[in-house]
Amino acid sequence: MLWTGEREAGRDRDRIVNLSDGVFAIAITLLVLDIHVPDIPENVVASELPAALLALWPKYLGYFLSFVGISTFWMIHHSIFRPIRAYDRVLLYLNFLFLMAVAFLEFPTSLVGHYSEEQVSVVIYALNAAVASLLLSAISWYAARGHRLVVPELDEEEEEEEEERVRRLQGLAVPVVFLLSIIGISFLSPMAAAMYSSWLLLSVTDPLVRRLWSR
Numbered sequence: 001m002l003w004t005g006e007r008e009a010g011r012d013r014d015r016i017v018n019l020s021d022g023v024f025a026i027a028i029t030l031l032v033l034d035i036h037v038p039d040i041p042e043n044v045v046a047s048e049l050p051a052a053l054l055a056l057w058p059k060y061l062g063y064f065l066s067f068v069g070i071s072t073f074w075m076i077h078h079s080i081f082r083p084i085r086a087y088d089r090v091l092l093y094l095n096f097l098f099l100m101a102v103a104f105l106e107f108p109t110s111l112v113g114h115y116s117e118e119q120v121s122v123v124i125y126a127l128n129a130a131v132a133s134l135l136l137s138a139i140s141w142y143a144a145r146g147h148r149l150v151v152p153e154l155d156e157e158e159e160e161e162e163e164e165r166v167r168r169l170q171g172l173a174v175p176v177v178f179l180l181s182i183i184g185i186s187f188l189s190p191m192a193a194a195m196y197s198s199w200l201l202l203s204v205t206d207p208l209v210r211r212l213w214s215r
Helices: 006-034 042-054 057-081 089-104 106-114 119-147 158-188 190-196 205-214
Strands: none
Touching: 006 057, 006 089, 006 106, 057 089, 057 106, 057 119, 089 106, 089 119, 106 119
8 A cells, every 4th residue: 555645645754754753863872871870888989980980981982882872873863764754654664663773772782881802892893783784785675676666856857866875875885894703703713703893894885885886
């Protein structure tokens, strides 16, 4: 079933985006709840508090990486839904599956914070992020495929179509980075995989994909 009435579709599309924004807001807020104030006897607080705070660095790192990751997902999700003017059940299901992956990210973030040197923690983290990225790419592909759900005027312009292809390639590059972190670096150092083969490495992925595509 496809909803295309201009007023109705626009209003319902806004409901989809607003619900998604709510899930993003809750998911990004819950991340900090895993960082607890150290429980130290009052008579030794002055001497032990600095070391106890420093020992929480894996939790700080997990919070930072996941905050950046969810923010990145939100920006991509926003750019994908900007041209969408109609929707159907498949788009709804894909979006709900993506939101489920985003909401679940707090759990592997907590795993990395508690067991930063265990490979299984990084594997679960990377798989979660890779699945979320693939679902984002699926949403973009499904909405734009055959001018299905996006604004017709945008799809008719060659420049916009080119930009859409680049965005899809960038979206597919994300799970590749995370899966490589599982197959490669995590066997040597799980924390290195979490740090360097995850969100931080993605900072160079988008411009690299765009540069290679333009050749």
